[in-house]
Amino acid sequence: MRSYGDEVVVLRAQQLGEADRILTLFGRERGKIRAVARGVRRTNSKIGGRLEPFAVVDAQLYSKNPDDRSRLETVTQAVTVESFAEAIVxxxxxxxxxxxxxxxxxxxxxxxxxxxxxxxxxxxxxxxxxxxxxxxxxxxxxxxxxxxxxxxxxxxxxxxxxxxxxxxxxxxxxxxxxxxxxxxxxxxxxxxxxxxxxxxxxxxxxxxxxxxxxxxxxxxxxxxxxxxxxxxxxxxxxxxxxxxxxxxxxxxxxxx
Ligand SMILES: [Zn+2]
Missing domain, CATH: 1.20.1440.120 (Recombination protein O, C-terminal domain)
Incomplete structure (x- = not known):
């Protein structure tokens, strides 16, 4: 398991089950990343509102298997750098x-x-x-x-x-x-x-x-x-x- 940080743009966000979200991210260092953000749709989620399309965030992610980039990674933290979403929508x-x-x-x-x-x-x-x-x-x-x-x-x-x-x-x-x-x-x-x-x-x-x-x-x-x-x-x-x-x-x- 490996944890790392990258600045990412959220390209896509799809709902997964009741509370999770599957994200397609574009990382400045890593290119395309497919990740899951757990619990983001709960009202008390700290990172949920930050992982919307067109947001730029400093994200912490971990991957269980860093050599297999086809696997979903997990977003553990997200801090907004810049959000274009409001002005765009x-x-x-x-x-x-x-x-x-x-x-x-x-x-x-x-x-x-x-x-x-x-x-x-x-x-x-x-x-x-x-x-x-x-x-x-x-x-x-x-x-x-x-x-x-x-x-x-x-x-x-x-x-x-x-x-x-x-x-x-x-x-x-x-x-x-x-x-x-x-x-x-x-x-x-x-x-x-x-x-x-x-x-x-x-x-x-x-x-x-x-x-x-x-x-x-x-x-x-x-x-x-x-x-x-x-x-x-x-x-x-x-x-x-x-x-x-x-x-x-x-x-x-x-x-x-
Ligand atoms: Zn010609």
């Missing part, structure tokens, strides 16, 4: 964006350290709670960077196949991003992308917020469509939380 768009962030990182990381992904997630959640920018732009910037860290950095300017300078009008995920008119026919399935959409995607990946925030709603919606397809292609499944993102776009388009 107060706003539907932020909540939808934050859910997509944690669901995608849950797919990307495993039981290995991923310090850059950890820092990026904290930065993404913190930016969402600040409310300074469009939550869906924050989400797309986060997803593009997170998948880039995972080894799938797309090109939105030069042709991903031959390097011809852009802008180009089509995207191939198999080729790695924008593809020129000569390469496109040999790149399998491609998506059409307007020049303004390409520019926004490039700006989100580069962190050029002046350009990104100068985009209109139609361009943002189009970029969102492409980012979702890009994530779905590389993770090989559609995130459940994308349903809520689609709903946000429907509400925006309806003017609500």
């Amino acid at each position: 107060a706003d539907y768009e932020r909540y939808a964006a934050a859910n997509a962030m944690v669901e995608s990182v849950d797919e990307i990381i495993d039981a290995e350290p991923a310090a850059l992904q950890y820092a990026l997630l904290l930065q993404g959640l913190r930016s969402l709670t600040s409310g300074e920018r469009d939550p869906l732009l924050e989400l797309d910037a986060y997803l593009l960077r997170s998948l880039s860290l995972a080894g799938w950095e797309p090109s939105f300017n030069e042709c991903a196949r031959c390097g011809a300078p852009g802008p180009h009008a089509r995207i191939s995920f198999a080729a790695g991003g924008a593809v020129c008119a000569s390469c496109a026919p040999g790149c399998g399935a491609t998506l059409a992308a307007h020049i303004d959409t390409m520019r926004l995607l490039w700006a989100l990946l580069a962190g050029n917020w002046r350009v990104a925030e100068g985009s209109d709603q139609a361009t943002r919606a189009d970029a969102s469509r492409i980012v979702k397809a890009y994530v779905t292609y590389h993770l090989d499944r559609q995130l459940k939380s994308f349903t809520a993102i689609d709903e946000v776009w429907r509400m925006r388009n309806a003017g609500g």
Whole structure:
């Protein structure tokens, strides 16, 4: 048996029986951790309220078998470092964006350290709670960077196949991003992308917020469509939380 401490972000919390909770945690030092927190749903639990999704806590954990990371570990203590939950659940768009962030990182990381992904997630959640920018732009910037860290950095300017300078009008995920008119026919399935959409995607990946925030709603919606397809292609499944993102776009388009 081994006890250790790590700063963790709570990605998911599922009820287990009457009083316990199964947690998916992202540890700064340890990567993905699956753990059980016992008695957290009792009203006198000291740590229960601290182990909600989007909370950052200093946790003490122990594992009966440290060599077998597929086994559930146990959370014995939790001290709040920073909680984004209140500011996130107060706003539907932020909540939808934050859910997509944690669901995608849950797919990307495993039981290995991923310090850059950890820092990026904290930065993404913190930016969402600040409310300074469009939550869906924050989400797309986060997803593009997170998948880039995972080894799938797309090109939105030069042709991903031959390097011809852009802008180009089509995207191939198999080729790695924008593809020129000569390469496109040999790149399998491609998506059409307007020049303004390409520019926004490039700006989100580069962190050029002046350009990104100068985009209109139609361009943002189009970029969102492409980012979702890009994530779905590389993770090989559609995130459940994308349903809520689609709903946000429907509400925006309806003017609500
Ligand atoms: Zn080309």
